[in-house]
Amino acid sequence: xxxxxxxxxxxxxxxxxxxxxxxxxxxxxxxxxxxxxxxxxxxxxxxxxxxxxxxxxxxxxxxxxxxxxxxxxxxxxxxxxxxxxxxxxxxxxxxxxxxxxxxxxxxxxxxxxxxxxxxxxxxxxxxxxxxxxxxxxxxxxxxxxxxxxxxxxxxxxxxxxxxxxxxxxxxxxxxxxxxxxxxxxxxxxxx
Ligand code: 5GP
Numbered sequence: 001x002x003x004x005x006x007x008x009x010x011x012x013x014x015x016x017x018x019x020x021x022x023x024x025x026x027x028x029x030x031x032x033x034x035x036x037x038x039x040x041x042x043x044x045x046x047x048x049x050x051x052x053x054x055x056x057x058x059x060x061x062x063x064x065x066x067x068x069x070x071x072x073x074x075x076x077x078x079x080x081x082x083x084x085x086x087x088x089x090x091x092x093x094x095x096x097x098x099x100x101x102x103x104x105x106x107x108x109x110x111x112x113x114x115x116x117x118x119x120x121x122x123x124x125x126x127x128x129x130x131x132x133x134x135x136x137x138x139x140x141x142x143x144x145x146x147x148x149x150x151x152x153x154x155x156x157x158x159x160x161x162x163x164x165x166x167x168x169x170x171x172x173x174x175x176x177x178x179x180x181x182x183x184x185x186x187x188x189x190x191x
Contacts (some may be wrong), residue, residue: 001037001038001041001175001176003034003037004034004037004038004153004154004175004176005176005188007022007025007031007034008020008022008154008176008178008186009186011024011025012186014181014184014185014186016181017180017181017182017183018128018156018159018181019100019181020126020154020156020178020181020186022154026060026063026064026125026153026154027060027125030063032063035063035064035066035067036067038064038067038068038153038175039064039066039067039068039069039070039071040067040071041175042064042068042121042123042151042173042175043068043071043072045149045151045173046072046121046148046149046151047072049119049121049148049149050119050148051072051074051119051120051121051148052074052117052118052119052120053069053074053075053076053077053113053114053118053119053120053121054066054068054069054072054074054075054076054077054120054121054122054123055076055077055078055079055109055114055120055121055122055123055136055139055140056076056077056078056079056122056123056124056136057078057079057081057107057124057132057135057136058078058079058080058081059078060125060126061078061123061124061125062076062078064123064125064151064153065078065123068121068123068151072121075113077109077113077114079107079108079109079135079136079139080107080108080109081098081105081106081107082105082106082107082108088108090110090111090112091108091109091110091111092108092109092110092111092114092139092142092143093106093107093108093139094106094107094135094136094138094139095107095135096131096132096134096135097129097131098131098132099126099128099129099131099132107132107135107136107139109139111143114139114140114143114145115143115144115145116143116144116145117145118140118143118145118146119145119146119148120140120145120146120147120148121148121149121150121151122136122137122140122147122149122150122151123150123151123152123153124136124150124151124152124153125152125153125154126152126153126154126155126156127150127152127154127155127156127159127161127162127165127172127174128156128159128161129159129160129161129164130160130161130162130164130165131161133150133152133161133165133170134164134165134168137150137165137168137170147170148171149170149171149172149173150165150170150171150172150173151173151174151175152172152173152174152175153174153175153176154174154175154176154178155172155174155176155177155178156178156181157174157177157178157179157189158178158179158180158181162174162177176188177189
C-alpha cells in the first residue's frame, strides 16, 4: 500500500535494527484517513470470504481493525491484555510473549463474543515473531471458530512471524513489508 509506505518513510523512526516507531500515525497519534485506507484495503481483500467478526489486540490494533470492521459491516472484538487473572470461567485465555514489552501477557476474550460459527479476520499493527497473531488464532480455534486470515499493517519480514503463520496454514496479508531496518534505513520488500 503506497500511502502507508510513504508515511512509514517520512514519519517512521528506526529505534534499532529490530524496532520501528510509528507513533505519529498508528501507535500513539492516529491518522484517521490512513486508517480508513487500510480498512478499505483489508475489507477488499476479504470481501467474499464470509467474515463475521474482526479480531485484534488492544490497543494499537484497534484503529486499523475498526475501519476494516466498519467496511465489512461486522463487529470488532479486541482481545484484552491482562497480567494476572482471577476469574477465567467465561474467558478464552492465551499466553503471549510481548515483543515490545519483553514480558508474558495473558490475552483474553469473553466467551460471549466468540462462537463456533464465526469466521474471523485477525488484524494487528505489527508482525514480528507472530506471537500475538498465533495467540489470537488459538483463541478463535478454541472457540471452534475459523480464522479467515491475518491482516497486518506493518510486517517486519526479516523476523520469522510471517513464515511461521504461513507454515501453520494461515493466509497472511501485510500492507507494508519491511525487509531491513539496518543502519537506520527502512527498506521495503517489493513484490
Ligand atoms: P509479534 O507478536 O509478532 O512478535 O509482535 C507483534 C506485536 O508486537 C504487535 O502487536 C506490536 O504491538 C508489537 N511490535 C512488534 N514489533 C514492533 C515494532 O517494530 N514497532 C512497534 N511499534 N511495535 C511492534
